[in-house]
Amino acid sequence: MWTRLKLNNTPIFTKVIIIFLIIVMPLFTLSLVLNELGKREVKSQISHSISTTIHYYFVNLEKEIERVIRAQKTFVNDEDLLKLSSVNSILSAYQRTKAINDLTGKLIALKDSSSYIKNITIYIESLGGVVTTSHLMDQPGIKEEMEAISLATYSKGIPITPWNDRLYLNLTYPTFLLNKDNDRKSPVFIQNIELSEEALVSALTSFPQEGGALLFNANWSLSNHRYTEALEPVRKFVEHRKGPSFSMEQVKVGKENYMVVIDSSAFLDATLVFYFPENLIVGQLKTYGTWFWLLVGSSLIIVILFAYGIYLLIQRPLQMLVRRFRNVEEGNFNAVQMPLRADEFGYLFTRFDHTIKRLRTLIDELYVQKIRLQQSELKQLQMQIAPHFLYNSFYMLHRLIKHDDNRTAELVSKNLGDYFQFITRNRLEEVALKDEVNHVRSYVVIQNIRFSNRIEVTFADLPRGCEDIKIPRLILQPLVENAYEHGLGETVAGGQLQIGFEHEPGKLYFIVKDNGAGMAEPELQMLSRQLDGLEEGETTGLVNIQRRLKLRYADRGGLEVLNGEEKGLIVRICIPTDYNHEGD
Template identity: 35%
Template sequence: MWFQKRRFTIFPKLLLGFLIAILPVYMLGIYLNKQVASSLRDQILQSMQTNVKFYLSSLTNEIVNIENFKRSLLVDEDLMALSTVAPALTENELREAILRLERKVALLQDSSSYIASATLYIPMIDKQIKSGSYIEGVSIKELETIRFKMQQQLSPLVWHGDKLLMGSYYPESVIKNRAPVFLIEIEINQRMIMDDLSSMSDQGGAYLYFKQEGRVITNHGLPNTSDEIERLLSRQSGGEVESVIFENQGKKYLVSLRQSSGYDFSLGIYTPEDVIMRDFDKYNALFWILFALSIIVMALFSYWIFKAIRNPVRNLLKAFRKVEQGQLAVRVSQRSNDEFSDLSEQFNKMVSKLQSLIQEVYEQQIRSQQSELRQLQSQINPHFLYNSFFILHQLIEFEDLDNARKFVHYLGNYFQFITRDAKSELSLGQEMKHAEAYLNIQMMRFGSRINVSLEPIPSRWEELLVPRLIVQPIIENAYQHGLESRISDGHLRITNELRDNFLCIYFEDNGTALTEDELMRLKFKLQDASELETTGVVNVHRRLQIKFGLSAGLYVFRSELGGLGVAMKIPIKIEEE
């Protein structure tokens, strides 16, 4: 049935329809999420670029200010006097000059928070002058080492051990292996730089990279990121800010880099992407939760609609199946006051009308069948009566009184059966007894020309009610159209078997007159039996179907004996077994 062949029910259609309707909204939501994430990422990068520019500019200005202060100290009269003509000074002049230089060094040190300490090395007086004090003794070798690094370094910032220094010496063209007249050493406060780097990127990290020395000052580094950041910083050459995103061990980082103009260092700050996107990820997770909840709600709503539609439809389909099986008393009740209620009401009206029409047609068929049966009896009697009296005349003429007596007995039983006013149905055993009476008459008529074999019906099926006169017309047809023309060796075989809940009775002859075209025409007549056909095997076939349904009836085939084969199928009900 069509209902059983369904592949795509209402529920998935409803769910798919809702999904198709809401999918553009969620696609737009996903697109907006991506746009917001991209915009947020761009804003963070822009903020990082601004921080890089600002801090690099501030650091450069501090270095320039320190450079300017240092240059003013280079031409100081007291420094020049102590470093060149100190022996010519009196002890008092020497002491006063040193005190003034101590104050000037203190001013230099206090001029910038980036200066950790400032020292004047004056070999001539063998003193190191600091802020507010001085130290006796100057290491010429140490002085020469510092001067050499300052001379080799292009930048004013040089590394000496772990110290980051700025300085100058006089004169600038010093003879090799000879100490300068004086040297100014300014140690940069690396802790101050680290604090500034920390304030720039509190969620990530920052690097100040010195390209020539390959040294780095950083506030703190995340694991496994230092090498990548230093590699990016080492590539910086221009003064523009570069922003990149790199991935390390499955984690993404946003980085902004810039090379200082005129100085040999670069600044880079970075922030883990998951840190800055943390709040956005929360909203994004809420979006997907909302999406999942909406899918669940749509599924539940679709299922509710499906149930509201399926139950009435299922009730109607069950009712249709019962009608298909012939149960016309079925009715559909619908409690809801909707379109399904109207449909159920119309279905009930249709079934009632159909039941009424079928009852009328059935009664008409019964009346027609009874009329056909009486007509068939009247058609058989005159023809058979003529043949019977002719045979009786011959028996009497030849004075074969015993056979004549038997023949009259068979003939009397035969006409008693077909002429008595009986019901249209009788037991199969009675029908077979009438067929035996007819066979006895025909065997006396044809004698040894036709051999007849009849297998008795099992006793368990003898009480089965069947339409009247269904066996004798088939036997009569075999004699008239198959065996009557045979001079000798005619054979009629009647057998039975139980197959697939059907009692099958087979009638086979070895007549030679049946052609394939005639067999096909007979099959067609049985398949398209019209109500105008009232005689012969077609009449029997139609009456069997009226009694037992379309699965019953007659089926013709080519017999193994060579002539016509007729199979009579009668359904066996379980209660009759």
């Protein structure tokens, strides 16, 4: 029963389109299944190719490091190194220089044999210095630095030693040994090969596929700085996973899935991770989707042509008729020339126009007269502003000038001028909310000087986006005036006045709170009935404001008065922020 009722409430045009889509939906579904099968196959092939490439690179890196280490170990028996480290004291200056030059040449040859070598340095104990491929021969603390690297290698027992954010391959001869007093014996020589992090990162960047790469172990890591937002989540996943040394996994990072290729090396004690968004593979599957989208496009064209035909025959005439009904609902009775038709819609258009013309004649006789009466009453209410504020302000200005308080007098005169300029210069019935609020601020400044330290005022900022809302002029200031004169007028000290705003979708509230004596419950109930129009009485400022709000906004705006939680009074005005002035 409920389904049938819901279907009956659905527009005719929508029903026709839905039925047509139900007919073609099985074709779409079959095409989608075939496309997904093709995408899975291609995705599998691409993933296998990427995995093979990454594994090939890591194996080559492992072999290259192993080759460098073997070449490094050959220096243990190098003739020139043995001379400088063992019989340096009996060498002549020429022999020593020649041995250093020959050893330097061999180090340079080793460095040039691999792009992963940045620098090679050998510290020789008997020589008291270093032989290096860099330009820095005897920098301060070189011995301590090389011994620290050697000790780090000895402690961790891994080929690549991280030290001070650099990577080294270390060879110490003989290996650090501890004597019975746990003292280290000085080695004959220490050879450090500094690996080029730039070359390693460049290799990680040179993969044929677009993706992030990470080479790391527990002590160091290198990255090609791609997809950095996924770097840490992928690394944590790899560190906590348990599985084979080489695998391909899927990791969720935020809302996106990443494919992760993992390869580990026991020799290097390191792991290579290559990761990339899964969409990177799916995006390459355009060939498989060509025929599918061609079919979808053709079907959509058929649906559009069919829908356009239905639109011309049925939907457009119905929309025109519905728009005319809505215009009438909003109070717009201006005649619109409807197209001449000889079918059923033509008859509806003709009879509808005759009905609107008759309604417009009746409205001219009743509604227009009522509107004019309301506008006249509104202007009458706007003129009901008590002049006592002017008298009090001039008297206060007289006292300030008499006591030579020119600075305060200047402030009073400035705000008093702004206050009365706003009242007298603008003949519009409505003003922007920001202008009305600035008018209230001028009034508050003057009253603060008048009441001195008796009343503390808190004035909130106008919410952003509400500055240009049109409201009836002089609708807010009487609320603040009412709080000063009636709520806090007898306050000797400790008076509190809060002026604020509350913004909700479609509504803005202007709120005035005071901690004065408030109103007795019977008086408050009587005032509420007067505001609601349920009881006649003296036309006060609050009642005037309520009448103006009701004339302007009907039931969407208004004023309410409440007693505070402890004492005082709360007066709140509701102003619609989405009110359509043309629809009054």
